Amino acid sequence: MTPQRFFRQRRLRLSVVLLILIGIYVLSMALVNFQAWDSISKIPAGLIWLFTNFIPTSRSISYLGPILYQLWRTLLVAISSTMVASLFALIFAILGAKTTAPTPVLRWVIRFGASLLRNIPVVAWAMILLFSFKQSDFTGFLALFFMTLGYLTRAFTETIEDLDAEKLQALQAVGANYFQCVFCGVLPEAASTLTSWILYMIENNLRDATLVGLLTGTGVGFLFDYYFKAFRYDAAGLIVLLIAILVIILELTSNRIRRAIA
Numbered sequence: 001m002t003p004q005r006f007f008r009q010r011r012l013r014l015s016v017v018l019l020i021l022i023g024i025y026v027l028s029m030a031l032v033n034f035q036a037w038d039s040i041s042k043i044p045a046g047l048i049w050l051f052t053n054f055i056p057t058s059r060s061i062s063y064l065g066p067i068l069y070q071l072w073r074t075l076l077v078a079i080s081s082t083m084v085a086s087l088f089a090l091i092f093a094i095l096g097a098k099t100t101a102p103t104p105v106l107r108w109v110i111r112f113g114a115s116l117l118r119n120i121p122v123v124a125w126a127m128i129l130l131f132s133f134k135q136s137d138f139t140g141f142l143a144l145f146f147m148t149l150g151y152l153t154r155a156f157t158e159t160i161e162d163l164d165a166e167k168l169q170a171l172q173a174v175g176a177n178y179f180q181c182v183f184c185g186v187l188p189e190a191a192s193t194l195t196s197w198i199l200y201m202i203e204n205n206l207r208d209a210t211l212v213g214l215l216t217g218t219g220v221g222f223l224f225d226y227y228f229k230a231f232r233y234d235a236a237g238l239i240v241l242l243i244a245i246l247v248i249i250l251e252l253t254s255n256r257i258r259r260a261i262a
Helices: 003-032 036-041 043-053 058-096 104-119 122-133 137-161 165-173 178-216 219-229 233-261
Strands: none
Touching (some): 058 137, 058 219, 178 219, 219 233
16 A cells, blocks of 8 residues: 555545534534524623622632631542542552452452442532432542542552563562562552552542532532522632632642652
8 A cells, every 4th residue: 555545545534534523513413402603602701701700809808718728628538538549549459450469350350340430420429428428528538539449449550560570570489479579569669650640639639529519518619609609709719719729739749749759
């Protein structure tokens, strides 16, 4: 096959895929009666309303105390759920990775469980647990814990499997037992990557904890919902601003920690 023919066929395939996607989009718009142009034309008015009402004012300072307190509680829930989930995820990852799994059956069970936990959205977890544990910080903690457990188990498993298997074989060749191989061969080499995943999940869970708080009636998410429904848009805007600042601080701190352990 000549290069010209190869690129011609490639462009043809891309064109066909693009036409199919456009057709699906148009059909979906027709089925739900979505008026794209009307929606686009309303964007300027929506942005004007947003920047007119959600900008914090001098009156918003009076809400700063309760907002900071609830933001602190939300941060604690995000960090605690991530740290506890990472501990269990590390154990499950060691037992579920190809290079360290004691049995194939256990590896399959752990992978299936991690996929199940990961594919249930955190909002769904919050709604499921809400009926059992009512509106409390513990409900938000459990929702974040289960989602994080599934996500980190999968991430930790892939990290361990990507390690050089020859080092484990060398340890086994000199008579090291299972636990010595794990603690002396696997964990030291994977520590930096595992730490990066944990830091990433803390950042992610802070945003999710805000959303979960809307459902569980706790934290800064509940406070945002309260101010929004009370038409105190300036206070709600202050909450959004403080969350963004906290996320940026966490990201900068995480990057510094990653560089330190790299």
